[in-house]
Amino acid sequence: xxxxxxxxxxxxxxxxxxxxxxxxxxxxxxxxxxxxxxxxxxxxxxxxxxxxxxxxxxxxxxxxxxxxxxxxxxxxxxxxxxxxxxxx
Amino acid sequence: xxxxxxxxxxxxxxxxxxxxxxxxxxxxxxxxxxxxxxxxxxxxxxxxxxxxxxxxxxxxxxxxxxxxxxxxxxxxxxxxxxxxxxxxxxxxxxxxxxxxxxxxxxxxxxxxxxxxxxxxxxxxxxxxxxxxxxxxxxxxxxxxxxxxxxxxxxxxxxxxxxxxxxxxxxxxxxxxxxxxxxxxxxxxxxxxxxxxxxxxxxxxxxxxxxxxxxxxxxxxxxxxxxxxxxxxxxxxxxxxxxxxxxxxxxxxxxxxxxxxxxxxxxxxxxxxxxxxxxxxxxxxxxxxxxxxxxxxxxxxxxxxxxxxxxxxxxxxxxxxxxxxxxxxxxxxxxxx
Numbered sequence: 001x002x003x004x005x006x007x008x009x010x011x012x013x014x015x016x017x018x019x020x021x022x023x024x025x026x027x028x029x030x031x032x033x034x035x036x037x038x039x040x041x042x043x044x045x046x047x048x049x050x051x052x053x054x055x056x057x058x059x060x061x062x063x064x065x066x067x068x069x070x071x072x073x074x075x076x077x078x079x080x081x082x083x084x085x086x087x088x
Numbered sequence: 089x090x091x092x093x094x095x096x097x098x099x100x101x102x103x104x105x106x107x108x109x110x111x112x113x114x115x116x117x118x119x120x121x122x123x124x125x126x127x128x129x130x131x132x133x134x135x136x137x138x139x140x141x142x143x144x145x146x147x148x149x150x151x152x153x154x155x156x157x158x159x160x161x162x163x164x165x166x167x168x169x170x171x172x173x174x175x176x177x178x179x180x181x182x183x184x185x186x187x188x189x190x191x192x193x194x195x196x197x198x199x200x201x202x203x204x205x206x207x208x209x210x211x212x213x214x215x216x217x218x219x220x221x222x223x224x225x226x227x228x229x230x231x232x233x234x235x236x237x238x239x240x241x242x243x244x245x246x247x248x249x250x251x252x253x254x255x256x257x258x259x260x261x262x263x264x265x266x267x268x269x270x271x272x273x274x275x276x277x278x279x280x281x282x283x284x285x286x287x288x289x290x291x292x293x294x295x296x297x298x299x300x301x302x303x304x305x306x307x308x309x310x311x312x313x314x315x316x317x318x319x320x321x322x323x324x325x326x327x328x329x330x331x332x333x334x335x336x337x338x339x340x341x342x343x344x345x346x347x348x349x350x351x352x353x354x355x356x357x358x359x360x361x362x363x364x365x366x367x368x369x370x371x372x373x374x375x376x377x378x379x380x381x382x383x384x385x386x387x388x389x390x391x392x393x394x395x396x397x398x399x400x401x402x403x404x405x406x407x408x409x410x411x412x413x414x415x416x417x418x419x420x421x422x423x424x
Contacts, residue, residue: 019105019106019107022107022123022125023107023125023126023127024128025125026125035125035128041127082122082123085091086094086371086378087093087095087096087110087122088096088371
């Protein structure tokens with residue numbers, strides 16, 4: 001499935017969350033990650049995140065889509081995400 | 089889900105914050121970093137000049153990522169094949185058992201050749217239906233296919249396959265619009281453009297097969313058609329035999345006939361007789377190869393769409409079933 005994760009996290013913890021998500025997903029822009037995940041990976045991501053955040057103060061939104069093909073994405077201005085698998 | 093990553097740039101690959109970073113110094117001295125989500129990596133193909141350290145290898149091993157290296161000319165150098173996590177002593181014993189018994193070995197080897205020849209014939213038929221004069225080659229392949237069952241040894245099987253393949257390569261002159269006729273398959277080094285493409289394509293396929301074998305419990309050094317235990321992971325050679333005509337050859341036909349790769353994409357280096365793909369063409373080939381592996385067909389038995397890459401793994405699973413006596417191995421025959 002295609003997953004978009006958006007978060008609002010206090011400064012002291014935000015770097016940890018960003019680092020953690022980089023293991024699974026592509027960084028799209030500040031506080032936004034996206035990419036393809038399996039069900040199991042999503043469970044792992046969620047449990048990892050819940051250990052990193054403070055549920056009283058932080059918030060993480062996870063959007064799930066059935067597949068990348070069903071996402072229509074448009075970018076205005078700068079594209080920051082690098083999802084290529086061929087680095088040349 | 090996981091992806092193959094192909095790195096043509098030169099730079100450093102490092103473990104950082106428990107994920108992968110590819111770092112490269114740009115012209116103005118700035119360090120450019122590309123993060124690669126480690127959980128999304130199936131294998132890495134290194135074509136550039138890349139620095140790495142054991143810390144990275146440890147990390148790759150933990151995440152079960154295989155790494156394949158190619159030299160300056162695009163020749164396969166070797167793989168970092170992490171410690172196997174899927175091991176099965178039982179299956180290993182079975183694998184050896186089927187190798188040691190000439191009859192059992194022949195049975196498996198025959199299936200590999202039958203699959204390969206079937207796909208050779210399929211390619212020839214495809215072009216015959218489009219009006220190319222490939223009947224002579226087709227006849228040779230057909231008769232080889234018929235004679236397979238009479239082969240009493242792996243050596244006979246190999247020579248039968250060799251004969252069919254020679255005839256098949258002759259048909260390349262009809263299939264491809266070449267300026268110089270394609271005479272025969274020459275390796276180490278490839279002596280003309282077509283051979284160079286075949287060599288490069290086969291080595292990519294070989295590594296892809298190895299990556300799939302890594303996921304299974306099979307031991308990649310024990311093979312049935314090729315002689316095992318020498319030099320290479322020969323089981324990957326066995327299995328890729330079935331897929332070469334299906335994937336590599338068809339890609340080559342397509343690229344050359346559409347003019348996406350032409351004579352200008354090759355160069356010879358110095359005095360040597362070898363002909364090599366230029367870097368731009370190599371990238372193009374890798375890109376279409378990866379796309380090709382990701383295309384899917386509807387699997388009749390699994391009743392879902394599977395990619396060409398996954399078909400390679402399914403082939404390994406079928407072999408396991410054969411070895412542990414669940415179901416007789418029948419190699420893939422493209423049905424679509």
